[in-house]
């Protein structure tokens with residue numbers, strides 16, 4: 001198949017691209033690095049020239065924090081909605097949207113709400129759409145994994161409420177496998193939470209990372225979330241991950257059902273194991 005892959009230069013996009021090529025597909029990459037800026041692609045007319053010859057469109061463009069010229073509304077809502085409209089006009093029926101866990105009725109942050117608006121628009125169109133909602137994705141090349149590894153290295157883990165929030169990280173190879181299976185089986189008209197096999201406490205996730213690095217468990221220091229939120233109002237200038245909304249999303253996180261993903265994959269999603277943190281079994285990755 002000829003696949004237009006928006007976000008091909010990103011963490012998920014790079015793994016997807018390698019796997020799609022290895023599976024014999026043709027991949028047309030699209031991102032700013034490839035000369036296309038979502039902030040300039042807000043109408044279907046803008047998109048139509050990019051769609052010529054494509055059979056499938058996959059959207060894996062996203063940001064975790066706003067910056068000048070990089071706005072949630074523009075990148076997560078306006079450009080993807082225009083892209084999906086253009087797919088209808090161009091007769092490209094198969095569209096896969098990489099959304100995020102929490103883009104549902106519980107959404108309350110600008111990140112989630114802006115992605116949810118695009119997901120809803122896509123679902124309203126006469127297309128063979130698929131919305132994949134990954135939890136935190138880990139594996140080689142992930143900026144967020146790298147940040148959590150830095151945090152996990154500390155001799156004392158300062159965590160909101162002692163890190164009792166539930167997270168359900170999913171390995172990058174399961175995200176990739178979900179896309180490949182969906183393409184192979186023609187799965188459409190579904191929104192699938194792409195999550196690990198079971199939830200674990202955020203503190204246990206960090207201890208799992210420590211174990212993968214050969215480190216003993218570290219003691220945890222419980223920090224009141226209100227104090228951390230106040231600190232992040234200053235710290236957000238240091239890293240895109242240090243946004244107060246990212247902490248709010250962690251505080252609101254809850255378990256998700258892995259069964260729909262297991263049905264799509266034909267097996268349960270992978271359990272975290274030490275080697276998975278540093279290797280991906282997606283083709284083309286050496287880590």
Ligand SMILES: NC(=O)c1ccc[n+]([C@@H]2O[C@H](COP(=O)([O-])OP(=O)(O)OC[C@H]3O[C@@H](n4cnc5c(N)ncnc54)[C@H](OP(=O)(O)O)[C@@H]3O)[C@@H](O)[C@H]2O)c1
Nearest residue numbers: 007009010011012031032033037038061062100134136137
């Ligand atoms: N990683 C996770 O844990 C995770 C979890 C849940 C959901 N997701 C979602 O999955 C998607 C991909 O995430 P990721 O981790 O692969 O992110 P990433 O590594 O930051 O990659 C983002 C991609 O978006 C592209 N992009 C950013 N701004 C753009 C613009 N203005 N115009 C065109 N392209 C632009 C980037 O390419 P250029 O910089 O070259 O433009 C890159 O290809 C996002 O929608 C994210 O919300 C990720």
